[in-house]
Amino acid sequence: MLACGFATLLLGCSSDDPVAEEKPFGLDPGWNKLAGGGDSICSRGDAFSFFVQPGTVNRVVIEFEGGGACWDASTCAVGSDSFDDIVDADTLTGTLDGIHDHENADNPFKDWTHIFIPYCTGDLHLGNKATDHGDVTIEHRGAVNGGVAMDWVYENIPDPERVVVTGCSAGGYGAIGWAPYIMQHYDGVPVVQIADCANGVAVAGFIAIIDFVWDA
Template sequence: MPGDTPYSGNRRLADRRPETDWRNVLPTGAPGASQGTPYSFWVREGDATKLAVILAGGGACWTGENCALHGRPFYRPFAGLGDGPSDFGGIFDSENPENPLADYTLVYLPTANGDVFLGDSITTYDVPESDDRPPGKIDILHKGYDNAVCALDWMFSAYPDPKTVAVIGWSAGAIASPVYTHIVAENYPAALIRHFADGGGAYRAGEKLVPLFASWGTANVLRRISGFQDIEIEALSLEDLYVRAAELHPEITFHQYNERHDAIQGLFLHLMGVASPDVGANMDEAHAYIRERVPNFRTYTSWGHDEGIIGGYYDAVPALNALDNRGRPHVLDRFYTRQVNGVRFLDWFAAALGGDSVENVACIDSEKQEHHWVRPGFPR
């Protein structure tokens, strides 16, 4: 049975697959990362009929202060040889027998333009004076859409006939994942398409999103995507991207995971100008908005204050007694051990990936930890 293995999602870094299992690809025509440096993505070969395209997290920027590297940046500005996922756990851990993506071909797209893959602009920002620098200007390549499309074009050519394709995004990559699910579905009409977003469900921020879309050139992106051209950018919410994609593809169920008190989403809401962000309330409102409009949307809302479950993020579980694990906390890969109301996330994710219908899951006590974990050598 899943979960009865003593493996429990734990493995030493030294035991992980070597870097050579991942191939770095520099796509032809990609405009480059935020500062004009080359953009590249990563591929790990598996079954060519089963693909997972993964839109990575990495923050965002939309002002001179949070785009300039000497300011207060909250985003990843580069994507190169040092930005591969070889040391990640979660869905990247191909040695874990419970990983439902272990035999998939993985195509990993780093975020590197500060625009959550929704950018098509070169924007000049005013950079305020800092302690050791006068005020100035900076040009940012918000070209996340073009970089991603170049990577996807490579994938469409290299793997022309997959049977199953999972489109997965986390954090920044989760936000645009419904749009890219649509793009992938249009290019693989014969394949079974799955969607999963890890985070990004609480940005129900109304007009505070407008300056971000303007800085990124998101209107330019939507005008280039069949089925999205008529969306008005001034009234656009991120939930509208889910609604439109779900309307265009009623055969696809769109899935989203969040932690109820996600501090990263709270931080970015604050940076956007929300004085006292209520992540949980925003999430409830956003989910209700989507559910009122489309039936093919499911959510798993966990206890916790962190962000990210698919990439090998870890939970520290207090020891049961002073001699257990030498008194230190146990560190667990939450992709394999997180549980809410008795529903193990891994089982929910694997069912969704397999095309089974899953129910919405939401924590009752958002502070109480719940783990599905068998300690090696101990009875259940």
């Protein structure tokens, strides 16, 4: 082990000294919550964070969380159930089955590194604007938050064998929007995009929301 070799040379450690098991990315097994930092932010000013489950193979699944949207005073109001406005201890609650269950032998991503990007901006992970909705101003910064998470992925997984970009509902639109950029970054790497409950078709009014409310 390289680290042990340096320790032996510099500190004179013996081969009998216990060596800590190497942790992928320096993270613990299971889900790790990482602070977003930088310019990342949730809709009402709370801190953004994302989750990483280290894998044992050089493959990565990048998942965008789903959950509604907000575009006006009613849907963006405090207490609105149109979207989730924070990342908290309950963000992963109820999502630990299916592809999130990395102990399940039937999970095709069981051994993959899993990136879970929470959704707290009401803009399908695509916005970059603080918008005044009358009684409330919302930080529609989904693109910023996604960028912070993807910067971590690019730095720590520079040359994966395969990538899957996925999401459900609002997360599906996030996957659709982000996949071309991820494909461009990982040029030559097989990248597959899977969007559930997000058909990628939008009416003119929706396009106006994307352009003028979220600046996506």
